[in-house]
Amino acid sequence: MTFLPGLTLNERYYTEIVGPLMKEYDPSLCYSASLIGYGSDVLGYDNATSMDHNWGPRMQIFVGKADVGRIESIKAYLCAHLPGEFMGFSTHFSEKGPDGTQKMQVHPSGEVNHLIDVFEIDGFFTEFLHKDASQLTHLDWLCIPEQRLVELTSGRVFHDGLGRLNEMRSALRYYPREVKLVKLAAYWECVSNEEAFVGRAVEFGDLVGLKLLAARMVNTMLKICFVLRETYVPYSKWFSRAFDELQLPEIKALAEALLSENEAPKIETLVSELYMAVLALQNASAGVPRVERVITNYYNRPYKVIGAGKIVSALRAAITDEQLKAIDLTLVGLDTKLDSSDFTNGDVLGRLLRD
Missing domain, CATH: 3.30.460 (Beta Polymerase; domain 2)
Structure with a gap:
């Protein structure tokens, strides 16, 4: 055959x-x-x-x-x-x-x-x-x-x-606008929770920890791109191939460079560049609030962050559905956040959330 x-x-x-x-x-x-x-x-x-x-x-x-x-x-x-x-x-x-x-x-x-x-x-x-x-x-x-x-x-x-x-x-082609905004807020909340850890790993010379954190940031940034392109995220086997179909060569090149880099300071710089590229894409997307693009230090520490909390706040402010506005973002998109086929290919989390 x-x-x-x-x-x-x-x-x-x-x-x-x-x-x-x-x-x-x-x-x-x-x-x-x-x-x-x-x-x-x-x-x-x-x-x-x-x-x-x-x-x-x-x-x-x-x-x-x-x-x-x-x-x-x-x-x-x-x-x-x-x-x-x-x-x-x-x-x-x-x-x-x-x-x-x-x-x-x-x-x-x-x-x-x-x-x-x-x-x-x-x-x-x-x-x-x-x-x-x-x-x-x-x-x-x-x-x-x-x-x-x-x-x-x-x-x-x-x-x-x-x-x-x-x-x-x-x-069912894609989420309603307000659900899309919540999905974006949930992903940026993930960034907000860990963005300072990248610089901390650089400071300690923890290359393994740094690469794990950087890879997680890449994963989250690419998922934000799926939302901005109004495309559902497939499970892990097809994630990268589906991302290619979004036709975002600059962001893909940054992700590839970041994942192959072994010098700690350069990894931190590339993570920041990836933040900026994805936020630029978001700012250019219809129906999504614009947020200033700037990399700053985390408080007085020399850790490069984009301040994802302000992005989360802007997205939340654009939501009019009171239930969505008040939702716990840690519960949003658990299937794609956890990246386990145990959850993406079944309805375990769906049952938990419905209950």
């Missing part, structure tokens, strides 16, 4: 195979079809390595509430009528393994164990979000793990007969 990007493969799979079969099943059935959710193929980041599990001819079909009773019938029809392979790729998959994954297998004969999931559209989104997508409050947005929003808004819609799938994805 020669690798073909999953989005390309599955758009053709829908157009040439699945779409015609759905028409044969019931020409009057109103449904939508897409490839969204989990997977590197959904993000367009797949390669030949990705083909070893949960990859191949696959997609989701969505029906409305009136057709919930036909879901099993649709699945069975596809099992009975799908070809065993498409463009050289098996449409037949193994049963789920202990880790929950499935793999393409040679189709022996008979029914195809396909990887086409069929859902009622509202139930699918509600299960992902734990709330009706049309009724999200500002606080609800903050309880949704960002990776889930990545998955719902990435990928491709092949057919939207329901006329709702594109609309629902568009509504």
Whole structure:
């Protein structure tokens, strides 16, 4: 098998195979079809390595509430009528393994164990979000793990007969402005809490501690860039690749220089330059308050800081929702702050915040 990007493969799979079969099943059935959710193929980041599990001819079909009773019938029809392979790729998959994954297998004969999931559209989104997508409050947005929003808004819609799938994805494209301001404030609060530690590590000649702190600042600064570009932060495997798509070459160059630098004073200087570059981007962004860009010493100590507290204050002052204005910033964006796939790929923190 020669690798073909999953989005390309599955758009053709829908157009040439699945779409015609759905028409044969019931020409009057109103449904939508897409490839969204989990997977590197959904993000367009797949390669030949990705083909070893949960990859191949696959997609989701969505029906409305009136057709919930036909879901099993649709699945069975596809099992009975799908070809065993498409463009050289098996449409037949193994049963789920202990880790929950499935793999393409040679189709022996008979029914195809396909990887086409069929859902009622509202139930699918509600299960992902734990709330009706049309009724999200500002606080609800903050309880949704960002990776889930990545998955719902990435990928491709092949057919939207329901006329709702594109609309629902568009509504989730990015946070409302006030939630965006809170996310920015929470990241700058992280900077405020630790920005003086960089200079302190320089003073003590603690290169390991300094590099760890600097790397953490890089991580936070890049996440601020995601917010400013109104792009959800994916989990760690795809973080850097997704950042490249923001097309911020100056900031990327500073991050690369900082992470490769081994001279303590130069690291501190580069951290300051990164602060200034990101704040310049923020000041140039619509709907975000401008803040003076200046590097100063931390009190009377010779530690270079940007005074992130003043940035946090300006962002908070621009928020009109009283609940958001008063929110504890340490609780905002915990999934992306903690940088652990234990939290970014599940709903552990979402459950805690909702409770």
